[in-house]
Amino acid sequence: MTDTSEDARVARTRGDVSRAALEVLTKQGWDAVSHAHIARVAGYSKTTLYTHWPSKIDLVGLALDALGDMPHSVPTGDIRTDLINELRAFRSAVVDIKLDRILIVLAQWGTSVEEIAEIRTRLIADGEGVARAMFARIADDVVAESAIHLLSGVVVCPALMHGQVPDDKVIETSVDIILGGIEAVQGRSNSSS
């Protein structure tokens, strides 16, 4: 059953080009993103791409659309287990879909290009959301805000600064440090107030 209506055709083109753009961006990087190259990978004409997405930023925005929701684990209710699983899901996304390359593109363009800034805000909010909710239940605002950056750092810093991902031992130890540290900090502020 082939839907040949105009809308369906445009949606299909958009989907194909979007996936091709994401593939090029994550596998070959920013410099490889061009109308000619993505048209070839997606199997469309350069003219089609220029008509719908005239600039390089349009193509990048399209690629990021194809990312979909950020990866999350299924919560168990135990905060230590759930934070470890969140970090493992984040690590898998770095290995499997090169999420680190996406973060680099968002960091590079999120400050200057409005469309990329919007996508960045949405993706980061989605990515951090589960852990933010967990920290909000056990910690005050500043402590929870600190904890979320500490947690992201466990995957982001090895990936972006060393080109590596953390092993299970580092992930588990990091979560233990964060949870132990929150308890210490919250205990202190509670007893002093």
Place this chain on the structure above:
Amino acid sequence: MTDTSEDARVARTRGDVSRAALEVLTKQGWDAVSHAHIARVAGYSKTTLYTHWPSKIDLVGLALDALGDMPHSVPTGDIRTDLINELRAFRSAVVDIKLDRILIVLAQWGTSVEEIAEIRTRLIADGEGVARAMFARIADDVVAESAIHLLSGVVVCPALMHGQVPDDKVIETSVDIILGGIEAVQGRSNSSS
């Protein structure tokens, strides 16, 4: 007293072009780095630049050379104070010399271009070195390795994922979480061994 020897002239050209390349890279970003543009900013001919640094990667390598040593605070001997000061120095470098943009370039090219990989290894080792030494004194290997990524995350994650820098409260709270957490984790492993 002008030194007109060939070596001194080449060194001066290299210095001028290097500073211009760093300025363009951090203020205008990766896409602005071109022989024509950097030649104009540095006040040399395009031909001179092409002769000494034929590729764009050469220009970027040259820019990173101009960075010099990573910023560090003067140690006081108190680990909490010193870690807070290290994070403040890191934050200042993000604000003043756009170190976050440098990290993005290193992350983007460090995995594929050998010269950038070498510069990355050197800069990151220099940047993390002081804090690594501090953690090595109070923690086991895996704990110290985890702690260094947690610490870097305090500045790296807000900068690269949110386009912001952490305020003093977040920096201090993060250091307290890390130190409190290390104590909790080390205490546990010592009592169980």
